[in-house]
Amino acid sequence: MSVKQNGKEEVRIGFYVCHCGHNIAAMVDCPEVAKYIETLPGVVLSRDYKYMCSEPGQDLVQQDIREYKLNRVVVASCSPLLHEHTFRSATEAGGLNPFFFHMVNIREHNSWVHTDRKEATEKAKGLAHAAIQRVAHHKALETKRVEINPAVLVVGGGIAGIHAAMTLANAGKKVYLVEREPSIGGHMAKFDKTFPTLDCAACILTPKMSEVGCHPNITLWTYSEVTKVDGFVGNFTIQVKRKPRYIDPDLCTGCQECIPSCVFKEPKFSDEFNEGLGKRKPVFISFPQATPQVVVIDPEVCLNFKRGKNPDGSAIVSDKCKKTCVDACGDKKAIDFTQKDIVEEIKVGNIIVATGFKTFDAERTPQYGYGKHKNVYTALEIERLVNASGPTGGDVIMRDGKTPKSIGIIHCVGSRDYKTNKWCSRVCCMYSMKLAHLLKEHTDAEIYSFYIDMRTPGKGYEEFYNKMLEEGVHFVRGRVGEVTDWAFTPEEEGKLVIRVEDTLAGYVRRIPVDMVVLATGLEPQADAQDVRRLFNMSCGSEGFFLERHPKLAPVNTFSDGIYLAGCCQGPKDIPDTVAQAGAAAAEALVLIDRGYIEQEPNTAFILDEECSGCKSCLPLCPYTAITYQEDRKKAVINEALCKGCGTCVGACPSGSIVQNLFDDDEIFSEIAGVMAYE
Amino acid sequence: MDKATQDAFNTGNALANAAYQSKKRNVTIDPVTRLEGHGKIDIYLDDKGDVERAYFQVPELRGFEVFSLGRPAEDMPQITSRICGVCPTAHHMAATKALDDLYKVEPTSAGRKIRELVYNAFTLEDHALHVFVLGGPDFIVGPEAPPELRNIVGVIGKVGLEAGRKVISMRRRVREIISYFGGKVVHPVLGLPGGVSKALKKEDLPKFQQLATDGVEFAEWTLQIFKDIVLKNPDYVKMILSDTYTHKTCYMGMVDEQNKVNFYDGKLRVVDCDGKEVCKFTAQQYREFVSEHVEPWSYMKFTFLKQRGWKGFVEGPDTGIYGVGPLARLNAADGMATPKAQAACEEYFKTLGGKPVHHTLATHWARVVEMIQAAERIEQLLNDPEITSPDVRRAPTSVPKEGMGVVEAPRGTLFHHYQTDERGCITMANMVVATGNNAARIAMSVERAAKGLIKEGHVTEGLLNKVEMAFRAYDPCLGCATHALPGHMPLMAHIYDHRRQLVQVLEQS
């Protein structure tokens, strides 16, 4: 192994192995590793130290570089994904090119996952040896600066998206807010009150919604979806598909004259916003405070459309209808049955993904009889039922037309359950108690709340629990076995019987009630996987989007410039969601205000002399960074387009493509290194 | 890639090699087994000091048949040509013909003619090489001449630099025909089942036609030189006719419909030592007529006529041993296929006392006669209008299974035999080569020469040259014989007394 770099100046390596307190030292004999590395050619000094990432640790590196004229630095500590940047900076501060540094992962990949101290130490030596051999081949590199486009895309118009968009817009940044539904507001817009303060969801949300609607810095596209994402941090190119609502949003004043004038006198189509409890017409507006205040025509049911679709996916106009709505609209002429999908293309520098969650499908727990017994409801249905603007105007009238005298609320439906979802949905305990309160308020019924554990971590949450106890809600500890209409006793007749083991009392109880409410848990959106691919993110095993680091980068993803906010990252309540949305916005602002990002200089380039022009590499580049120059009969790589995957390097049949930071000689010497040590 | 990188990578191999070399630092070979790429003769004397037994050994084996296993059949013409760089075209062509048979496809007429053109060009230049560079010097410069002169340089000295240039440039020009179609002269690539890879462009025809005419002239010129230098010298003629260089064996050669000599295609005809036809068969039938015998003291296998069986190294009316090559081809055929060659052939038999000719050294003469036929055939083919047809290949369609191919290599008959799976990958490859066919006769010639030249333990320095002449006449390609050592191989002899003690080691000169 040569200790010459490019046959020129002698290589002088400084090696540091970090104890990371006990995290590493407990399983790896750090002094021994240091002792071993000291013997290798090119190594000038070899130290072990308690916390390399600490201030003194970094100073140590800098001093040594000066004092011992080091020109290479290797640190064996945690994952480079965590601290590579830290030590590169230290190396630079010491007066070296930051890329004369290499990092060895002996914590995540070693001390934390192994149990035999001897083996772990051997492994650490091998990995360190490899780094020593590798770093000798490192070359001085310049980081590439990429301009940041100050515009931001926010995907999802729930409270998370709304807050993030507002924060950025108020900071003077251009924001594109894209929402799939006809109106922003998300789940929160459907809630009646919010725990624990019981202030009305609409009252706190709708002002923010209308602000968004009219904010000069925000372009709001509802009833729209992101269809394509190209580029990288700083310069994304986005395609958004705007679905036709058959109303020109610019002409529609939101007067809603068209709705009463519709040929359908009575609403007769299931109303999504009210969870199907209410009915709407073919022309409708989701809810009174919907933003934007623009009605929508549903071509599936509107008489002016044929069933089925045109080849291009657009709806088929039949012109069979009298079009009374058009008359009602008058000379506003906002109604346009010929609308088709519009594809908008925008350029942004950062993206905030706030696509939210979906509630657990109660029919997946048949033992609770949802869909079988008509008086079994989901929590979200109750939210609408108790809501003044809901289908019943706030009166709790069951599907059988009666008002309930006794109500059972079952917690953890589709949460903490190995048959469905293992995780705790975090909000159910609280909203169940909120609903208990509201139902009692509306009906004065007896409320039974069936819980496994009462989870109330949060400001004023435990107090809210005590308040409910005082209000006389009956809390029964135990997972409900089943909900049945099979009466054993006269008093059970015509009722829904909740069978549960009361684990506090220690016996099985049968509690007859009129109404059952299922506190359904939170799940990833049905299309979370597609969205993940669209934005090149990862999902956790449960399907929520994966943050870059659970503690230190909770709103970042593995793709630079793409951030997470709200329940798409995992179940959380409104305060947490808003906080996270703010954090995501802040992350974006950091880049925007710096104006550029420094990119890993791990791009590839072609050795012009050596390239034979065989064209084998050209089809390989997904970014079309490689082009063939007909006049010179050579291939060339456009460094600006190259993302540094190295695929072309691995495939060049004459070894004429080089990748910075991951070149053949670096990797071969790394292989030699790990194998050199037995 | 910078120096450091090179080093970094090479460490691995360097280590392996170092480990290896450290272990093998001081390689020394018992002088008795040292061969240095020589053909080796072990001569054992009896108590009277006369030759009791002489072993002619071929010392290496590469095993092409085995490492051809699993290869796509179409690679065989190129793989097997590496058996021998002196006669690559012979193996290339035998393999190509085996592919025709394997894929059951007839080459197009033009394709066949181009193959035959290339093959005759090869025969011409290879014979020329032997006459002027390998075997010929023995005569042209003279057997007694010092070794440093018995080579091309010596020949040039004898026939004059001009003639030397003529030989060299003629060979080069003839070889251009091969490289035109085959890309390379050594290890050409033209052969494919159903024809050849490349056609002859009309505009290139004239220069080759000129060459063809010169070729015939050159072949006749060569014959003249042979007559002037060899036949006019009574000692040489006496030596050719001497008992030492004479064996009565059978002879095998390829013949066309009219039983005339053909190098590229035809049936194989075998005559006995009285010139009577013993059998006539196609390549596909070779296993019914030809078998190989194994001796424990040589890597070379000894071929014999299956029906007659292996009777040891014996000659005479019922021997199973046969010769191949120019001498054998002329004996096995009813004459040459072209006029000038036929004339030369008749003179040859007249001078040597009729058919068949058993004098090994006459092979040199027969070789020159064949040069004339090759040259004439080239001329015929280049004047055939079809030679420039672009229709040089017919793609096979049938599923491959088994195929055999045979050609007359300059040194003699050469068989290739392959079996494949349905993908056309080799599952069995067998090759019976010219020198294998001659092996038994060579071994006998060598022993005969030894016996004739060593009496009462009196071994002369010149012995080896004489022995070697018996051996060189065959232009033996031991490379082919064992798919091992290359074309022409200097000799060395170890002589043991009746106590089996090594008394003398002879190298040439």
Add this chain to the structure above:
Amino acid sequence: MSEKPWTPRIVAFFCNWCTYTAADLAGVSRLKYAANARVIRVMCSGRIDPQFILDALNRGADGVLIGGCHPNDCHYVEGNYKMLRRFQLLQRMLGDMGLEKERVRLEWISAAEGEKVKTVMNEMVQTLTRLGPLGIPKRWDEWDKEMTEMEHQAGAQEPVACNCGIAKIKAEVAHV
């Protein structure tokens, strides 16, 4: 370390975005697995040159593990397919060179699959333990030894029965 009992040595090539991160996750989750593998990080499995795999084996690795993103999930769109294609022919070729195909393994492991890192590592150690050492550098020594031994035999070869006995040779000499 010559005295310590043999355990398989594995060189692993992990892509930065999925498998390497998954291995980090395994660490953060304190999962426990065998310590036999040495991980080399590349940005994308598409960077993994078959030469690396051969070189690792030639330098004494008993097996090579390649980790990349799941199909459709490549951070660089389709580097993982490029690796898959190379891998399929390379594995066949290694078979033709006498290697058991289990010695080289390709696994798709996403950033979330820390558990899978653990399972795959442990499985691979088991498989290789069953297959035994590959130890190519050592084999070269063996091959050389074997060769030297053969030369020694050459001296002491016991005669073989041969079907061309002296009598026949005499006869044949007589015949001439």
Add this chain to the structure above:
Amino acid sequence: MSKPKVAFYWCASCGGCEETVVDLAEDILAVVEKVDIVLWPVAMDFKYKDIEAMADNSIFATLLNGAIRSTEQEEMAHLLRRKSQFLIAYGSCAHTGGIPALANQFSREQILKFNYEDAPSVVNENKVRPQLKFEEEGRSPHLPMLWDTVRTLDQVVEVDFYIPGCPPTPKLTKTAFDALLSGNLPPKGSVLAPDMALCGECPRKDSKPIDVVFTGFNRSATTILDPEKCFLAQGVVCMGPATRSGCEAQCVDGNMPCTGCFGGTSRVHDQGAKMLSSLCSNIESKEEAGINKTLEGIPDPVGTFYRYGLAKSILRRRINPTA
């Protein structure tokens, strides 16, 4: 002062390299004038002890062709290394193992068994095999041992330069001679041929589109080859992109694809692996079945990608010869 002494020697080779030297044709005369050939088995006789007697480094340059396959060849290599200032590996066999090195995929036993027992034309009831030391009436002719492994020259001795090719072209040979005699030489260990892949000098270079992806590979046996178009564009495996140039694309001129005899460039450690990587990366299919279907056109990767380079490849020989 006397002319520089030059030696030619061969080990496990076919003699084609020697032919090439002869093919310097007219030039050979020029060469013969400039140098003093002290050893050339194909054309002149010599004695081992003569070489042994020479002073070390007294031979200016030795061009050795052929792979190393027996102890005797190895000893000769060592001897000539001692005696020569420059030892040059001449031709594919000495450079990368050549065709004979394909034997590294098999064992000596397989070879002996087939040749002397299983070959369809062999008649050998007693299963006689050639013996290293065969005893008959006290006579004991010896044969040299064959190695199980074919080695390149630089795997047994240090090599100064390489002249690639099966065989090398007369042109390259002459250029090498001129370089040697004139003394302007590249760094030690260099291959005396251009360090760019063959496509660089291939006449069909322009006929290759920039977007060639493979849905299948065509074999020359069953395909009519277009005389103008890039072979890869025809779906025919051509080793050109992974092979050093300098041969002037002779095989392509014969309308057959390159098979790689010049070996890889200096930047590549394993020519075959690199070609494999390049071809496979450009396969169109994305799932295993489709990829395997495409790869059916390459039934023999070892013979295709290591036709001449097995001994020099990273693995160098089959791991379990008998397995």
